[in-house]
Amino acid sequence: MSHVSTDGSFAPAIVTAVFAGIAGIVGSYALAGYTPSFVVAPITAVLAQNVPAALLTFAKGPLTQFGQAFGIEHLGQQVNLLLALAIGTGLFACLTLAALATGRQLGTATLSIGLTGVLVALATVIVAGAIVPALGAGVASALVVAIAIATTTGTERQAGVSTGRRSMLGSLAGTLGIGVLGYTLGSSGEAGDSVAASTGAAGGSNTGGGGSDGTNASGGANASSGGGPSAGQLLSKAESASFGISGLEGLVSGEDFYEVDTANVNPDVNANDWSLSLTGAVGNERTVDYDQLTSMASELRFMTLRCVSDPLNGDKMGNALWEGVPVRKLLDTANLQGKYVMARSDDGYFEEFPVEALTTGMLAYGKDGNPLPRKHGHPVRLLVPGHWGEINVKWIDELEILNRPAKGFWEKRGWHGTGPANTVAKLYATNKGDDEITVAGHANAGTRGIRKVEVSTDGGSSWNEARLSDVLEPNLGGDVWRQWAYSYEPPGGKHEVVVRAIDGSGTTQPKKNSGPYPRGASGWVSKTVE
Numbered sequence: 300m301s302h303v304s305t306d307g308s309f310a311p312a313i314v315t316a317v318f319a320g321i322a323g324i325v326g327s328y329a330l331a332g333y334t335p336s337f338v339v340a341p342i343t344a345v346l347a348q349n350v351p352a353a354l355l356t357f358a359k360g361p362l363t364q365f366g367q368a369f370g371i372e373h374l375g376q377q378v379n380l381l382l383a384l385a386i387g388t389g390l391f392a393c394l395t396l397a398a399l400a401t402g403r404q405l406g407t408a409t410l411s412i413g414l415t416g417v418l419v420a421l422a423t424v425i426v427a428g429a430i431v432p433a434l435g436a437g438v439a440s441a442l443v444v445a446i447a448i449a450t451t452t453g454t455e456r457q458a459g460v461s462t463g464r465r466s467m468l469g470s471l472a473g474t475l476g477i478g479v480l481g482y483t484l485g486s487s488g489e490a491g492d493s494v495a496a497s498t499g500a501a502g503g504s505n506t507g508g509g510g511s512d513g514t515n516a517s518g519g520a521n522a523s524s525g526g527g528p529s530a531g532q533l534l535s536k537a538e539s540a541s542f543g544i545s546g547l548e549g550l551v552s553g554e555d556f557y558e559v560d561t562a563n564v565n566p567d568v569n570a571n572d573w574s575l576s577l578t579g580a581v582g583n584e585r586t587v588d589y590d591q592l593t594s595m596a597s598e599l600r601f602m603t604l605r606c607v608s609d610p611l612n613g614d615k616m617g618n619a620l621w622e623g624v625p626v627r628k629l630l631d632t633a634n635l636q637g638k639y640v641m642a643r644s645d646d647g648y649f650e651e652f653p654v655e656a657l658t659t660g661m662l663a664y665g666k667d668g669n670p671l672p673r674k675h676g677h678p679v680r681l682l683v684p685g686h687w688g689e690i691n692v693k694w695i696d697e698l699e700i701l702n703r704p705a706k707g708f709w710e711k712r713g714w715h716g717t718g719p720a721n722t723v724a725k726l727y728a729t730n731k732g733d734d735e736i737t738v739a740g741h742a743n744a745g746t747r748g749i750r751k752v753e754v755s756t757d758g759g760s761s762w763n764e765a766r767l768s769d770v771l772e773p774n775l776g777g778d779v780w781r782q783w784a785y786s787y788e789p790p791g792g793k794h795e796v797v798v799r800a801i802d803g804s805g806t807t808q809p810k811k812n813s814g815p816y817p818r819g820a821s822g823w824v825s826k827t828v829e
């Protein structure tokens with residue numbers, strides 16, 4: 300192709316190809332939204348699994364921590380997304396160049412248009428597996444090439460050029476137009492995600508009384524079969540048990556519940572397509588689908604999750620009222636022949652831990668009286684009381700029983716996050732009144748429970764007992780945080796507030812400070828108050 304570049308006409312072709320590439324990405328997004336059938340999604344997933352762990356371990360990695368130091372929440376994931384966008388655009392651009400070259404070779408520029416569309420659409424089907432978004436990508440790329448060719452001047456055409464200088468402006472305009480339209484289309488259908496639609500049918504198959512008593516406890520979640528309190532009743536109980544302290548999250552996190560994902564694009568799993576298989580070292584392999592799971596007797600359970608990557612006083616800790624079926628019910632008849640389990644999910648995530656932990660585990664399909672939201676694992680996630688968040692696998696589709704231990708996604712990257720969560724007391728609110736300062740926060744110690752929270756206002760020399768919120772549902776596994784609060788007269792001037800928790804076994808939260816990597820943050824939260 301060197302003969303083309305000597306007259307300077309190869310540059311417009313490259314520019315056209317890049318614009319066609321961008322348009323193709325946008326075309327795919329327009330029809331797929333931010334779902335796994337968006338052509339960039341599988342690329343981010345491959346990157347997430349393969350880019351050197353030291354560089355990009357997303358939610359927890361050094362790059363993300365670097366980003367957080369500058370106030371950027373998920374730098375690791377953003378870099379991953381940009382990289383994937385660049386790869387996708389590059390792929391489409393190469394295909395477009397090939398189509399332009401072929402058209403020029405055969406002397407029919409118009410052939411390039413069709414060929415671009417076909418190649419880009421084909422590549423998209425291969426990468427993302429969905430036909431309709433692939434057509435969107437193909438049409439958008441082909442459109443840009445068509446505009447470029449249409450704006451190519453006669454002399455340029457005579458010189459054997461398929462797209463000329465003026466066409467650069469043409470394809471730019473075309474790409475901008477497609478970009479705006481595509482972005483609007485793609486983000487419009489996506490925000491509400493498909494949860495409502497996909498649980499509509501399955502929710503209807505639930506037995507039981509509906510569990511709603513006028514609060515937001517509707518959705519797919521039915522009341523537990525034991526005739527116990529409904530989701531609505533439990534949520535209002537939690538609300539009245541919460542301290543009304545400004546700046547302090549209630550006992551149920553609701554919309555503020557944190558989210559940690561290894562994939563850039565969350566799976567979008569329809570409840571009707573979901574199933575969970577029990578495989579590996581078991582006497583009886585079995586599979587349950589959503590209807591079967593939700594027609595089993597369900598339980599409602601408050602449970603707190605905390606990510607092992609949560610900084611000492613961070614907020615990757617949350618509590619919700621979950622509805623689901625005890626995992627035990629699936630395992631009891633399975634004849635287990637191994638001591639370990641690998642839980643796997645639709646996003647390629649996997650975590651291993653002792654199967655014993657599942658004795659109190661739950662397959663949850665409801666959160667706070669509603670169907671499980673997509674970002675928290677719709678339609679079904681695993682919950683394992685007492686353990687760090689990472690083994691609470693979302694979008695779960697397989698439980699494989701193993702004879703020997705193996706490493707999970709995070710353990711392959713050096714984390715030790717499958718075991719019991721550390722004891723922590725967070726200091727979230729410091730409210731200064733006229734003659735009183737109130738400090739408050741949340742404390743959690745997994746299934747050990749919180750017995751006491753102590754506060755020092757003199758840098759740790761003397762300690763006072765904080766008041767604690769009531770324990771929510773102690774009989775349901777017991778892995779539920781508590782709020783603490785302490786009010787005191789300002790000592791006058793600068794002083795250091797320190798807080799520490801004592802767990803249910805009487806053990807005080809260790810004082811020794813450490814960051815989250817690799818076993819979870821430890822130490823006492825302290826804050827200088829003026």
Ligand SMILES: Nc1nc2c(c(=O)[nH]1)N[C@H]1C(S)=C(S)[C@@H](COP(=O)(O)O)O[C@H]1N2
Nearest residue numbers: 557558559560561606644648688689692693
């Ligand atoms: N399938 C899948 N499950 C997953 C994850 C994930 O990336 N993919 N992240 C884990 C981690 S590290 C944590 S802390 C919790 C967070 O759950 P949340 O996002 O609902 O708060 O989910 C766990 N389950």
Ligand SMILES: [Mo]
Nearest residue numbers: 606607688689
């Ligand atoms: Mo986590």
